[in-house]
Amino acid sequence: MPEHIATPSRTNEILRRHGFRFKKSLGQNFLTNPKILANIVAAGAVTAADDVIEIGPGIGALTEFLATAAHQVLALEVDPRLLPVLAETLAPYPNTTVVEGDVLKADLATLIATHFDGQHAIKVVANLPYYITTPILMHLIDTPIAFASITVMMQKEVAARLTAQPNSKDYGSLSIGVQQHMDVAVAFTVSRTAFVPAPNVDSAIVTLTRRAEPLVTVRDQAAFDKLVRGSFVARRKTLWNNLINLYGKDEATKARLTTALAQVGVAPSARAEQLTISQFAALAEALAAPAR
Numbered sequence: 001m002p003e004h005i006a007t008p009s010r011t012n013e014i015l016r017r018h019g020f021r022f023k024k025s026l027g028q029n030f031l032t033n034p035k036i037l038a039n040i041v042a043a044g045a046v047t048a049a050d051d052v053i054e055i056g057p058g059i060g061a062l063t064e065f066l067a068t069a070a071h072q073v074l075a076l077e078v079d080p081r082l083l084p085v086l087a088e089t090l091a092p093y094p095n096t097t098v099v100e101g102d103v104l105k106a107d108l109a110t111l112i113a114t115h116f117d118g119q120h121a122i123k124v125v126a127n128l129p130y131y132i133t134t135p136i137l138m139h140l141i142d143t144p145i146a147f148a149s150i151t152v153m154m155q156k157e158v159a160a161r162l163t164a165q166p167n168s169k170d171y172g173s174l175s176i177g178v179q180q181h182m183d184v185a186v187a188f189t190v191s192r193t194a195f196v197p198a199p200n201v202d203s204a205i206v207t208l209t210r211r212a213e214p215l216v217t218v219r220d221q222a223a224f225d226k227l228v229r230g231s232f233v234a235r236r237k238t239l240w241n242n243l244i245n246l247y248g249k250d251e252a253t254k255a256r257l258t259t260a261l262a263q264v265g266v267a268p269s270a271r272a273e274q275l276t277i278s279q280f281a282a283l284a285e286a287l288a289a290p291a292r
């Protein structure tokens with residue numbers, strides 16, 4: 001049995017032999033620490049009862065660990081230069097399939113129907129390309145696919161935003177957008193030195209699982225999302241200033257905003273970061289009510 005793909009010596013040997021040059025624009029920072037990879041698989045609680053989707057296998061460092069633990073692994077890699085490398089490194093793992101593609105454009109439901117047997121829980125486990133962490137997360141949360149869990153490595157600062165609570169600097173529209181639908185937990189953090197090349201940031205492994213019911217149910221999700229995003233546009237300004245920039249400065253709009261804020265008991269001088277997700281939901285409902 002050769003040593004793990006992720007050991008520094010084997011990773012360097014593979015990269016050298018294939019003449020591989022990292023593309024920074026694709027967020028290519030490969031993990032070279034087998035112990036951390038084992039911990040990621042443990043954080044995802046991956047077992048033979050699971051089929052796993054991996055985003056961005058790189059040279060297969062994490063894929064190898066997933067293949068050993070899971071029933072089937074489907075890995076989606078956007079960089080075609082990595083396909084011949086993966087064909088070689090993952091050859092000992094017949095329960096692994098690599099598909100070339102962009103996770104944001106791929107038809108995940110069709111891929112799942114084609115490659116998985118429908119008899120296993122489906123989990124996502126990945127060391128994400130950091131330049132598109134948020135779009136990938138929102139894409140995974142918005143899809144109707146019932147993932148049993150999503151366990152992903154991301155920039156530590158983004159993990160802090162995902163788990164942030166009101167009245168903290170990290171709390172914002174991302175915290176609300178994710179927490180509305182998902183339970184979020186940071187499993188552990190990882191130093192930048194565990195990667196080649198080392199990124200400029202430290203990382204965290206986050207596990208997301210869908211809540212049985214959303215934290216708040218809103219009648220018009222698009223209107224709620226618009227309110228939340230608009231409220232945080234200028235964080236240091238008052239909620240009132242953000243709201244009139246969002247909805248309009250005319251007298252009728254101001255009257256409608258004043259009424260809605262009073263109705264939900266939020267002072268116009270409050271900052272967005274002071275509002276709980278339930279207060280945002282109540283405000284969205286109050287704003288949707290027909291003017292009297």
Ligand code: SAM
Pocket residue numbers: 026027028029030031032055056057058059060061062063076077078079101102103104127128129130132
């Ligand atoms: N899984 C490997 C590891 O842990 O060492 C590599 C992780 S590296 C941080 C991110 C990987 O995602 C790279 O292999 C990169 O080419 C790939 N990638 C970047 N953008 C992608 C996209 N839109 N869809 C799929 N893969 C992507």
